[in-house]
Amino acid sequence: MTVDSLYPQLEPLLAQVQKPIQYVGGELNAQVKPWDDVAVHWALMYPDAYEVGLPNQGLMILYEVLNERPDALAERTYAVWPDLAGLMREHGVGQFTVDAHRPVRDFDLLGVSFATELGYTNLLEALDLAGVPLHAVDRDETHPVVVAGGHAAFNPEPVADFVDCAVLGDGEQVVGDITDVVAAWKAEGRPGGRVELLARLARVDGVYVPRFYAVSYAADGTIAEVLRTRDDVPARVGKRTVMDLDEWPYPKQPLVPLAESVHERMSVEIFRGCTRGCRFCQAGMITRPVRERTITGIGSMVDAGLKATGYEEVGLLSLSSADHSEIGQLATELADRYEGTNTGLSLPSTRVDAFNVTLANELSRNGRRSGLTFAPEGGSERIRRVINKTVSKEDLVRTVTTAYANGWRQVKLYFMCGLPTETDADVLEIAELAVEVIRAGREASGTKDIRCTVSIGGFVPKPHTPFQWAGQASAETIDSRLKLLREAINSDRRIGRSIGLRYHDGKPGVIEGLLSRGDRRVGTVIERVWRDGGHFDGWSEHFSYERWATAAAEELAAFGLDLAWFTTRERTEHEVLPWDHLDSGLDKEWLWEDWQDAISEDEVGDCRWTGCYDCGVCPTMGTEIQIGPTGRSLLPLTVVR
Amino acid sequence: MQKLRLRYTKRGPLRFASHRDLARALERALRRAEVPMAFSAGFSPHPKISYMGAAPTGAASEAEYFEIGLSARRDPEQVRAALDASLPPGIDVLECVEALEGSGSLADRLDATRWRIDLPGVDADELSAAVQELLAREVVLVAKRTKNGLRDVDARAAVVRAAVAVEAGCAILHVVVRQLTPTVRPDDVMAALAAVADLRPPLPIRAVREAQGRLDDSGEVADPLGPDRAVRSCCQEERAQV
Structure with a gap:
């Protein structure tokens, strides 16, 4: 089958839309393979705008891993802005890939990476534009298999009607397994049609096929049970874990867009997983255990990546980068290597207890010294014990003051509002903290020219975390606490003018909460919102709380439920949670104990340093902690000055 | 500091690139091509590059110009070839000449x-x-x-x-x-x-x-790199005589 490019039909439309460059592809290191040379065709989608989706590491990794296979090709597609979507509908142009502008409808698989639940409506929009039936049951064997991945896929139940499969955990290996299954099924002449293909996929480790699991509900609206409908699929689906990251040095050739994107730098993931045990953090819970790349592995990725991209900044990514066992040496040796080349290094944010001036100086030695970011998350010591991100107020003030004393002028502090057990007093302590930081900072730096930005968002309880049982704070609670905080910060203008406050109102968090902990019944709400014109829900100018609230009220009423039932309601210990049949490795009893410990403000250590506390992941998944130090160093490279 | 003047294109789908997209692409390509760029001094050093008269987004071009300052001397033709190889097809570097001191600014010739x-x-x-x-x-x-x-x-x-x-x-x-x-x-x-x-x-x-x-008397558009080229070839002749 030959598949023609849609570009000739698309090109005249591009002259009429905003930022047309995002739709033309041709990025540095992009690949286009001949359609007929391969057996399996993947379209990979990031369900948000190109500028957000292009830098996504997960998608970039899978794109490269798949394109390296001789029997597969992968192309990328992103959410299309409403101006172009309207023209595409008017002129009958379907959802296309940016690489070869092939119609998504013609691919064997459509892989969608959900970093956040707010991309769900964009998936529906893309399916509709592609001419693929919205509901998985309405598709036949000529339609692509829609595969969800990413962190949100650990509870794919709200989109269970729209996806064919969800993949749990690391994608590098499982996409290969899926490709093998599809290739074999096609080679055999597609026996048994789509259902047989999906049944085969359901037997791949880490792949969940919702249609083979039936959910029944109790009279009170909770889930009675989730049962598989065929005995050749697993009762529980476990996540995938890639061990030895040095063997997976992707992306090797990072994509460099012409269009501006949200991250104007290349990134190297220096480790995966985190066992700090912050109780709000879904990423830290579902990506265990910690697996470090070695200093030499990182060094060669940085070198190859810079040569392939020409970026002038390298982000050393992970969930808590300063915790890498070789971070100090890594920063120094990279700074030595790129001395005089205006190549900067950066960490996403730093734990207060892992920060030191030497490290921060080494990171900015060859680049621009940007601001520092810390994420204490909780305003009071008490609430920081609840969330298990313990740091004393004194340490926090001392660390930030040290940064000011050493020449940093701008420090950002991230907090959350609406955490379990939180009171107004916990949030108001953020103001005290900020005031103290500025006061001490002015004294230590000898200048009034310092700033502290407090960035605060509403907490959303997530599946597979100790807070999965928690009642989410209402939007009114969040808004009233943020108002108190704003007033407290502004009460003393002499200090307050050095403090910036960035916050969002509580309403979007409620919808995120509905989508995070929702079950299959929430699918009706998502579909309704999309039909009512909802998409790009991560963008405040497109998000409409009223649209979601109306849809939720009307659609959930059919089940005798409402928005509050899914969000502010606290769950009981033995309630069947929508994601219980999906296994992140975390033992449910351990999660419950950790939830109880949270309420009683008891902390838990990090198993990298204090010994195993039986969260369950390593024995269940057959994995282990992989950390250094390796004792190796970076060999000097010849760098052109 | 050696000053080079370059002409490049914006062809095919890349006509949809804006002038800011092109600036980013050129700066990264200069780094990949390991062109020894001169940097501005100060707190936030920037490479010495001047862009001029960018064609609008959506319009193709066979004649875009920019000027770069180098911290070490390089053969203009080698810079052109290396930069061209580092850029995506459609942004093609067609010419590169060394600016002659006293020949005036390139912007004035456009x-x-x-x-x-x-x-x-x-x-x-x-x-x-x-x-x-x-x-x-x-x-x-x-x-x-x-x-x-x-x-x-x-x-x-x-x-x-x-x-x-x-x-x-x-x-x-x-x-x-x-x-x-x-x-x-x-x-x-x-x-x-x-x-x-x-x-x-x-x-x-x-x-x-x-x-x-530059518009000449007959209403034709003259080659803006002409003055640099003319002076240089004359210098080369002088050297040859020596």
């Missing part, structure tokens, strides 16, 4: 553009009539969106010459436009044709900047 505008679906005779009508006018004001909101601009004043041709059944407008402030672009020329003769193309137009440079 005061006119020769556009070729393809008008699919437009009747060539109708286009010719519209062009005659435009040229016959003294002033044709068109509304133009600028930084300071909508503003009326005299599109006629910018048009130096205009001629109509037909290629493969498609009407083509060849037009030389003087670069004034604010710049009169192909869209503005089209707006002027709509204003004087109600010419409204049924399909999107395709504009290509074919040349950019």
Whole structure:
């Protein structure tokens, strides 16, 4: 089958839309393979705008891993802005890939990476534009298999009607397994049609096929049970874990867009997983255990990546980068290597207890010294014990003051509002903290020219975390606490003018909460919102709380439920949670104990340093902690000055 | 500091790149090509690059120019080849010459553009009539969106010459436009044709900047790198004599 490019039909439309460059592809290191040379065709989608989706590491990794296979090709597609979507509908142009502008409808698989639940409506929009039936049951064997991945896929139940499969955990290996299954099924002449293909996929480790699991509900609206409908699929689906990251040095050739994107730098993931045990953090819970790349592995990725991209900044990514066992040496040796080349290094944010001036100086030695970011998350010591991100107020003030004393002028502090057990007093302590930081900072730096930005968002309880049982704070609670905080910060203008406050109102968090902990019944709400014109829900100018609230009220009423039932309601210990049949490795009893410990403000250590506390992941998944130090160093490279 | 002046293209799908997209692409390509860029001094050093007269987003170009400062001397042709190899197809570096001191600024030599505008679906005779009508006018004001909101601009004043041709059944407008402030672009020329003769193309137009440079007495657009080239070849001759 030959598949023609849609570009000739698309090109005249591009002259009429905003930022047309995002739709033309041709990025540095992009690949286009001949359609007929391969057996399996993947379209990979990031369900948000190109500028957000292009830098996504997960998608970039899978794109490269798949394109390296001789029997597969992968192309990328992103959410299309409403101006172009309207023209595409008017002129009958379907959802296309940016690489070869092939119609998504013609691919064997459509892989969608959900970093956040707010991309769900964009998936529906893309399916509709592609001419693929919205509901998985309405598709036949000529339609692509829609595969969800990413962190949100650990509870794919709200989109269970729209996806064919969800993949749990690391994608590098499982996409290969899926490709093998599809290739074999096609080679055999597609026996048994789509259902047989999906049944085969359901037997791949880490792949969940919702249609083979039936959910029944109790009279009170909770889930009675989730049962598989065929005995050749697993009762529980476990996540995938890639061990030895040095063997997976992707992306090797990072994509460099012409269009501006949200991250104007290349990134190297220096480790995966985190066992700090912050109780709000879904990423830290579902990506265990910690697996470090070695200093030499990182060094060669940085070198190859810079040569392939020409970026002038390298982000050393992970969930808590300063915790890498070789971070100090890594920063120094990279700074030595790129001395005089205006190549900067950066960490996403730093734990207060892992920060030191030497490290921060080494990171900015060859680049621009940007601001520092810390994420204490909780305003009071008490609430920081609840969330298990313990740091004393004194340490926090001392660390930030040290940064000011050493020449940093701008420090950002991230907090959350609406955490379990939180009171107004916990949030108001953020103001005290900020005031103290500025006061001490002015004294230590000898200048009034310092700033502290407090960035605060509403907490959303997530599946597979100790807070999965928690009642989410209402939007009114969040808004009233943020108002108190704003007033407290502004009460003393002499200090307050050095403090910036960035916050969002509580309403979007409620919808995120509905989508995070929702079950299959929430699918009706998502579909309704999309039909009512909802998409790009991560963008405040497109998000409409009223649209979601109306849809939720009307659609959930059919089940005798409402928005509050899914969000502010606290769950009981033995309630069947929508994601219980999906296994992140975390033992449910351990999660419950950790939830109880949270309420009683008891902390838990990090198993990298204090010994195993039986969260369950390593024995269940057959994995282990992989950390250094390796004792190796970076060999000097010849760098052109 | 060695100063190099380069001409590059914006072809194919990359015509949809904005001038900021191109600047980012060029700067990264310079790094990949390991061109020894000179940097500005100060807290936040920037590579010494000047861009000039960028074609609008959506318009293709055979004649975009920029100037770079190098911290070490390099052979211009080698820089051209290395940079060209580092850039995606469509952004092609066609020329690179060393700027001669005292030859004046490159920006001053870019005061006119020769556009070729393809008008699919437009009747060539109708286009010719519209062009005659435009040229016959003294002033044709068109509304133009600028930084300071909508503003009326005299599109006629910018048009130096205009001629109509037909290629493969498609009407083509060849037009030389003087670069004034604010710049009169192909869209503005089209707006002027709509204003004087109600010419409204049924399909999107395709504009290509074919040349950019100083307007000579005959209304032609001169090669803006000519002065650098002329002086250099003369220097080379002098060296040869020695």
